Amino acid sequence: MSNFSSTDYNIEIENEEKSNNKILLHLDIDYFFAQVEILKQPELKGKPVIIGHERARENKRGVVLTCNYPAREFGIHSGQPMRDALMKCPDATIIGSNYSEYREYSNTIMKILREFNTPMRKASIDEAYLDITSLAKNYEEAENLAIKIKEDIMEKTQLTVSIGIGPTLKIAKMGSDYKKPDGISVFAPDNLDSLFDGLALKKIPGIGKKTAERLSQMGYVTCDQLRVMKYEEIVRVLGKSGKYYYEVLQGKSTNSILPRGPRKSISNSKTFHGSPGDVNRSLEIFDKLFEESYTILLNEKFKTKTIGVRIRYNGFETITRAVSIAHYVDDKDVLYDKAKELILPYLSDRRGIRLLGVGFYNLKSLEKDQLKLEDFYQESDYVNSYELLDEFISEKSDNKKTEVVKMKDLSDFD
Ligand code: TTP
Ligand code: MG
Ligand code: MG
Numbered sequence: 001m002s003n004f005s006s007t008d009y010n011i012e013i014e015n016e017e018k019s020n021n022k023i024l025l026h027l028d029i030d031y032f033f034a035q036v037e038i039l040k041q042p043e044l045k046g047k048p049v050i051i052g053h054e055r056a057r058e059n060k061r062g063v064v065l066t067c068n069y070p071a072r073e074f075g076i077h078s079g080q081p082m083r084d085a086l087m088k089c090p091d092a093t094i095i096g097s098n099y100s101e102y103r104e105y106s107n108t109i110m111k112i113l114r115e116f117n118t119p120m121r122k123a124s125i126d127e128a129y130l131d132i133t134s135l136a137k138n139y140e141e142a143e144n145l146a147i148k149i150k151e152d153i154m155e156k157t158q159l160t161v162s163i164g165i166g167p168t169l170k171i172a173k174m175g176s177d178y179k180k181p182d183g184i185s186v187f188a189p190d191n192l193d194s195l196f197d198g199l200a201l202k203k204i205p206g207i208g209k210k211t212a213e214r215l216s217q218m219g220y221v222t223c224d225q226l227r228v229m230k231y232e233e234i235v236r237v238l239g240k241s242g243k244y245y246y247e248v249l250q251g252k253s254t255n256s257i258l259p260r261g262p263r264k265s266i267s268n269s270k271t272f273h274g275s276p277g278d279v280n281r282s283l284e285i286f287d288k289l290f291e292e293s294y295t296i297l298l299n300e301k302f303k304t305k306t307i308g309v310r311i312r313y314n315g316f317e318t319i320t321r322a323v324s325i326a327h328y329v330d331d332k333d334v335l336y337d338k339a340k341e342l343i344l345p346y347l348s349d350r351r352g353i354r355l356l357g358v359g360f361y362n363l364k365s366l367e368k369d370q371l372k373l374e375d376f377y378q379e380s381d382y383v384n385s386y387e388l389l390d391e392f393i394s395e396k397s398d399n400k401k402t403e404v405v406k407m408k409d410l411s412d413f414d
Contacts, residue, residue, distance in 0.1 A: 022133045022255045023142050026164045026172035027149065029109065029126035030181035033102055034068040037095045039158055046070060048089050054096040056082035065097055069181060105157055112152050121257045127176075129169055129257045139165065139188040146184045168255045170248045171195065173205050192251050196223035204248055211241070223249060263300065267359025268293045269310060275352035282347045282356065283340075290339050290358045294332055297360055301367050303328035304360035307335055309343040312355035319346055328364045335360070 029035065033051040038044050048071035053062035060083040067076045067085070074089035086092065106125045113120055119131040136142035146163040153161055160182040164175020167189045174195060178185040187195045201223055202212040218237070220226055226234060227249040235242035247253040268289045276282045286309075297304060308322035321342045329335065339358050347353070 022131060022167060023136050023139065024166060024169055024172040024255060024257065025130040025132050025142065025146065025149075026123075026169070026176045027109075027113070027128050027130070027161050028173075028176045028180075029106075030160045030162055031066055031068045032105075032126040032159075033066050033097055034071075034095075035159055036098075036102055036105055038068060044093055048074060048076070048092040050076060050082070050085055050089075050092045050094050051097050052082050052085070052094055054094055056094055057086060060086075067092070105159065108157055109153055109159070109161070112149070112156060116149075119257050129172065131257050132165075139186050143184060143186045146186075150182075150184070166192075166195075167251050168248070168253045169257065170205055170253045171251055174199075174203060177203065189251055193224070196227050196249060199223045201226065204245065206244070211238070262365070263302070263363060265359055265361045265363065266293050266296045266300075266302070266304075267308070267357060268296075269355055269357030269359075271355045272353060275314070275354075276356070279347045282353060283344075286340075286343055286347075286356050286358065287336075289356060290336060293358055293360060294335065297330060297335075297363075300365075302360070302363040302365055303330045304335070304363050305329075306361040307338045307342065308357075308359050308361055309339055309346075310355065310357035310359075311343065311346045311349075311353060313349055313351040314354055315351055316354070317351075318355070321346075322361065324362065328362075330366075 034049050037051065038049060048068065050067045050071055051065040053059070056062055062082050064076060064078055064080045064082060064085050066078050071085075071089060071092055074092070076085045076088055076092070082094075102125060110120075110122055110128060113128050113130055116130065116132075116135060118133075118135055121129045123129060132142055132145055136145050142165045146165060150161060150163065153159060162176045162180045162183045162185075164172045164178060164185050164187070166172045166175050166187040171187050171192065175185040175187055176183075178195065185195075199222060201207060201215055201221060202209075204223065215221070215226075215238075220237075226237075226245060229237070229246075231243075231246050234246045238245060244253070270285060270289060276285050305326075305328050306322055306324045308320060310318065310320045312318040323338050323342055325334070325338065343356075343358070
């Protein structure tokens with residue numbers, strides 16, 4: 001086994017760009033459920049309002065779903081038991097939730113955003129990300145766009161939202177929280193100090209209460225304290241998750257808003273330094289790779305129509321072969337026979353093998369609720385290279401019983 005390098009499981013590669021040249025926007029509706037209710041009862045404006053179980057005053061049941069900002073001044077917040085909230089502010093108005101109305105407002109706002117015709121991801125009922133790189137030449141234009149978005153939303157819904165703009169999703173998200181409610185915050189890559197200086201570590205999205213507490217015990221309370229640390233140092237302090245905080249704080253975290261779409265392929269490959277050995281040994285490894293891909297196919301309840309293999313020799317010549325069959329199958333023997341038939345002629349090459357791979361393309365889900373998943377992904381403008389690959393395969397293989405095609409660009413294969 002000594003000639004193995006690390007296994008590279010190329011299962012769903014996300015081609016995440018880590019450069020800082022994008023302009024991303026995050027929008028979050030202010031005190032959403034409460035704001036909608038106050039639109040219906042304007043006399044409540046300026047008074048503390050809690051969305052939660054209407055009869056909580058009598059039965060002390062349930063938690064605060066959200067509350068307006070006057071209620072927050074009493075120390076009330078989402079997730080708090082109603083009993084505690086009412087102790088803090090006995091006079092607050094409690095309103096039961098009306099989800100279908102909130103959903104309608106949410107849909108209206110998402111539609112406004114979608115109409116900008118730029119990549120978008122809805123992140124929750126009241127949040128969305130937009131990649132505005134193609135709409136704004138610089139951060140000044142980005143800010144003007146944010147003003148326009150807020151005006152559009154106000155005109156169509158009467159609701160205020162907060163917007164953050166930055167080079168990564170996390171910075172944009174932290175930005176929308178920075179000047180809530182009714183705020184716009186813009187953090188260009190060369191201006192991240194103004195976001196992080198003095199900002200509480202607990203404002204980093206995803207930082208757990210426990211981590212924040214542990215850090216605080218060690219004397220770390222604000223982002224700038226961690227931001228000056230080198231990568232190695234932050235990992236020493238925080239363990240594995242140090243990488244996440246390092247990237248967020250350095251403005252190097254993800255800037256691709258494209259969500260993972262429904263799976264388009266399953267593939268698996270292994271790289272060798274030297275060679276796996278003789279044909280039998282190579283075949284053994286190939287079998288193992290096949291087995292792993294096949295397990296995923298089964299577990300995720302897919303059938304497939306196209307089997308692909310890839311081999312790379314020392315000297316880097318790479319050969320890719322795929323075969324399509326007439327029907328979608330998940331029969332192990334059928335798939336394995338095809339895969340083996342494809343790879344076998346290439347295993348005895350004298351040059352020595354650098355990489356072996358096997359995968360399935362043209363997948364069909366057996367899950368009945370797949371439709372729901374597709375619907376969900378339709379919410380975003382979503383493109384990826386798999387689609388091109390799929391097009392390529394179906395173009396070559398549709399309506400033909402069995403055909404071997406050479407795929408020049410199986411870019412998700414390694
Ligand atoms: P948030 O955006 O977290 O909160 P918010 O919009 O009420 O307030 P903010 O001004 O700070 O953005 O959540 C959006 C809605 O989701 C919120 O109005 C109610 C609902 N929600 C719950 O039902 N339970 C919860 O624990 C949270 C956090 C939110
Ligand atoms: Mg909100
Ligand atoms: Mg939110």
